[in-house]
Amino acid sequence: MSQSSLSILLLGALGLVGIGVGGLVLSRNLYRLVLALAVAETGGNLLLVLAGFRPGAAAPIIEPGRAVAAMVDPVPQAMVLTSIVIGVGVQAFALGLAIRARAAYGSLDMDELRGRMEADIDAEAGAPPAASQHAPAIARLAGQPEAKP
Amino acid sequence: MNPSVVALVVALPLLAAFLLPLVPGSARRVVGPLVLLVLTGIGMRLWDVASVAPVVLAVGDFLPPLGIVFYVDSVAALFVLAVALLCLLFWPWAGEGEHLDRKQSLTLILAAACGGLAVSGDLFNVYVFYELAAVASYGLAAGGRGAAGQVATFRYVILGSLGSLLALFGITLVYFMTGTVNLAHLAELAPKALVGVPGLAAFLLILLGLGVKAELFLVNAWAPEVYATAETRVSALLAGLVSKLALLVLVRLLVLVFPLPGTHEALLVLGLLGMLTGELAAYKARDVRRMLAWSSIGQLGAAFMAFSVPGDAGLVAGIAIALHHMLVKPALFLLAGRWGGSLGRIAGAARRSPLGAVLFVLFALSLLGVPPLPGFWAKYLLLSGLAGQPGGLWWLGGLVVLLTTVVEAVYLFRVIGALYSRDEGSVAADQSATAVAGSGMLAAVLLVIALSAPVLAGTLDRMAVQMGDVDGYVTRVLTPPAPAVPIGVAP
Numbered sequence: 001m002s003q004s005s006l007s008i009l010l011l012g013a014l015g016l017v018g019i020g021v022g023g024l025v026l027s028r029n030l031y032r033l034v035l036a037l038a039v040a041e042t043g044g045n046l047l048l049v050l051a052g053f054r055p056g057a058a059a060p061i062i063e064p065g066r067a068v069a070a071m072v073d074p075v076p077q078a079m080v081l082t083s084i085v086i087g088v089g090v091q092a093f094a095l096g097l098a099i100r101a102r103a104a105y106g107s108l109d110m111d112e113l114r115g116r117m118e119a120d121i122d123a124e125a126g127a128p129p130a131a132s133q134h135a136p137a138i139a140r141l142a143g144q145p146e147a148k149p
Numbered sequence: 150m151n152p153s154v155v156a157l158v159v160a161l162p163l164l165a166a167f168l169l170p171l172v173p174g175s176a177r178r179v180v181g182p183l184v185l186l187v188l189t190g191i192g193m194r195l196w197d198v199a200s201v202a203p204v205v206l207a208v209g210d211f212l213p214p215l216g217i218v219f220y221v222d223s224v225a226a227l228f229v230l231a232v233a234l235l236c237l238l239f240w241p242w243a244g245e246g247e248h249l250d251r252k253q254s255l256t257l258i259l260a261a262a263c264g265g266l267a268v269s270g271d272l273f274n275v276y277v278f279y280e281l282a283a284v285a286s287y288g289l290a291a292g293g294r295g296a297a298g299q300v301a302t303f304r305y306v307i308l309g310s311l312g313s314l315l316a317l318f319g320i321t322l323v324y325f326m327t328g329t330v331n332l333a334h335l336a337e338l339a340p341k342a343l344v345g346v347p348g349l350a351a352f353l354l355i356l357l358g359l360g361v362k363a364e365l366f367l368v369n370a371w372a373p374e375v376y377a378t379a380e381t382r383v384s385a386l387l388a389g390l391v392s393k394l395a396l397l398v399l400v401r402l403l404v405l406v407f408p409l410p411g412t413h414e415a416l417l418v419l420g421l422l423g424m425l426t427g428e429l430a431a432y433k434a435r436d437v438r439r440m441l442a443w444s445s446i447g448q449l450g451a452a453f454m455a456f457s458v459p460g461d462a463g464l465v466a467g468i469a470i471a472l473h474h475m476l477v478k479p480a481l482f483l484l485a486g487r488w489g490g491s492l493g494r495i496a497g498a499a500r501r502s503p504l505g506a507v508l509f510v511l512f513a514l515s516l517l518g519v520p521p522l523p524g525f526w527a528k529y530l531l532l533s534g535l536a537g538q539p540g541g542l543w544w545l546g547g548l549v550v551l552l553t554t555v556v557e558a559v560y561l562f563r564v565i566g567a568l569y570s571r572d573e574g575s576v577a578a579d580q581s582a583t584a585v586a587g588s589g590m591l592a593a594v595l596l597v598i599a600l601s602a603p604v605l606a607g608t609l610d611r612m613a614v615q616m617g618d619v620d621g622y623v624t625r626v627l628t629p630p631a632p633a634v635p636i637g638v639a640p
Contacts, residue, residue: 017314017318021311024307024311030303033307034307037307037310037311040311040314041310041314044314044317044318044321047318047321048317048321051321051324051325052324073328075324075330076321076324079273079276079320082273082276082277083276083317086277086280086284086313087310089284090283090284090287090306090309090310091310093284093287093288093306094303094306094307094310097291097299097300097302097303097306098303100296100299101296101299101300101303104295104296104299105296105300110304113300113303114300114304116296116297116300117296117297117300117301117374117378120295120296120297121297121374121377121378121436121439122435122436124294124297124490125377125435125436125437125438125439125489125490125491125494126436126490126491126493126494
């Protein structure tokens, strides 16, 4: 593989990470968040493989009767294997949680879910619900006094 | 002592976690506590040995830098002991059937991962154990209160995975620049290979990545949500134990691999901001549980600030703060199990459970740093460490510590005031017997430490010196061991 195609791969990996992280920051939908995470992790894994790449080297397999030629570095490949497995497991778990959250609150929208979660936490703690930043000032002031349980 | 024992720190709880569901009948319930008791024994033995000289184990006799290394100095040994004891203290006893099996398995996995983080001697193993701890804590956190717990855990998983990705990036960068992930080998190569902007970038990536678990500023948004929704047992473990292990790993990396200009300042600034935001948010929190969560972010900020002080002074202060917080915060979370709500909910609670209230006051005072208690010495060491640095940012850090102590005093005394208020129509719950017993044990340890402070100061110094000894680390790990002694010949 030539130097230019290597740099294309490198740019591609960085681009994937950028897309993924951008998605994590910008998305509100839980499913898209998981997808963005998957894209970012793929980019990270690709980068890791490239860290061990040697131009013109063979796969790191030693066979009897074959001369030991220049090989790509096997250590990052072992690491990537680990990281892929962990990534898949965590994504599956996150999807499971998303399904549970949707079953309970009927929404996949992060902002809404977060608001409902905060309200639940407040209610359980017996604290007055936090005044929303989007609520009119009157409502916010009305919500201020200490609620006596 | 045979160094192979070190491998049991990881292997034993991991094996037990996966074999637990296969154990028949009532024996299943004793497996976990038994394993943790054995782990406690191993921890004590390691502490004895490691306070003389660190123990090094090359797993499977594959020699470093290629093989996997476990390195136990006295700090690591103490953390192994703490992992076993805290997991035992917060062991899930109650529950039924399969659900309880899962909780117990996850707690054992958490113990294995935390032990692994304490003893791990290479960067990639650190990553694997960190992920293991992360997955176990996701599972434990998801077992929390209803749907709010699921949402909080989802947010935690996303932030945690992003952190893992950043850490993996950092590790890739380190590997790319040096061609090794063994910490001793890295310590040898770092002064030449890990320099300049790429070195600093690698440090910052790993810092932010592992900082998710250590509740570092910028990546700690998950903490109040998860601690408010998870079981108090889990909150205590996450805030008390897992955060300290992530911190320990970061400090090891700082000492061994990244003695670059700029890394200490980065740690100081992030710690300072963490302490400031954490304590101010704790002041604004309207219920005890979230107040404790934010205060734990503040305390970890203090620990980061302590470790940012170069040299042994910083290590002494940092270890002191981390150990103190590891003792105090779990106890407070334990008491917050019943008293976690708003101030109105706990008004007059002291009359119902006087002992519980006294324990709460004791821990709150130590957290604040009232003189005879250990918290005072931790803060004193931090302040003198910061003051010993040449001005500027470090003195600003000292100022922030003093200011936030005032804030801490306000919100802690607000809770104490509520506990002891003469509220006739009190709706406060009685403190549970297990919480009082558990936090009582931690209080006993706290008081013993307070009484034997002069003796412990020497121990602390020795621990810090051992942890800061980079040359010793490199020599011990990379020097091939003496030829094996034939069986039957006493060494």
